[in-house]
């Protein structure tokens with residue numbers, strides 16, 4: 567995916583300011599403050615918001631020239647804030663997503679959620695709902711996957727399982743989240759974002775105390791764990 571010079575305003579407020587982004591193979595993460603426009607940008611890149619300026623191409627085709635079914639084969643999108651499933655069963659959610667007839671029960675087994683298959687979605691806990699929705703998106707098996715805050719509500723075990731699943735997947739992910747430790751382990755590319763613009767892009771090496779302070783306006787301390795991974799500790 568290649569997005570060039572994307573700008574977007576909600577009524578009077580310009581939220582995205584001339585952003586150019588590449589979404590390549592692997593895991594790309596967008597890190598920035600609350601209200602800075604990350605979710606809006608994901609909706610633009612995934613074709614849900616259309617009246618932006620700039621251009622977005624997938625494999626050389628402008629997204630504006632693709633049909634709804636072409637887009638649905640190309641990309642999938644997760645955002646728990648806008649889920650609408652309510653009384654629909656977990657099984658039906660997977661059946662709607664399972665266009666390639668894959669065995670999705672292995673995912674449910676992996677999260678210990680097999681016994682929830684027949685339940686209505688609203689009888690699951692917040693974390694269970696979150697896992698089911700992320701899994702339903704992965705079941706679509708599209709090459710591009712946009713995840714808006716996939717690690718919200720997840721306990722440490724579910725978080726570890728989801729990290730492993732994403733790392734093992736052949737799909738390409740574009741993730742927005744505020745869990746910086748998890749992103750630092752997952753990310754192949756990091757985009758630091760503030761006030762509607764990409765401030766810096768590069769590898770996990772970008773997660774420095776200075777860069778994070780610049781983005782969020784608060785102090786951090788960076789430590790290395792025994793595996794050499796970065797651990798970011800916010801200094802309160």
Ligand SMILES: Nc1ncnc2c1ncn2[C@@H]1O[C@H](COP(=O)(O)OP(=O)(O)OP(=O)(O)O)[C@@H](O)[C@H]1O
Pocket residue numbers: 576581598599600601602603604605606607
């Ligand atoms: N549908 C909308 N109509 C009008 N303004 C909106 C709409 N959605 C978002 N905004 C505004 O756009 C700005 C960016 O919102 P957005 O949800 O994209 O930020 P974000 O970076 O994803 O935030 P967070 O990290 O808190 O989820 C905010 O000021 C918000 O109030």
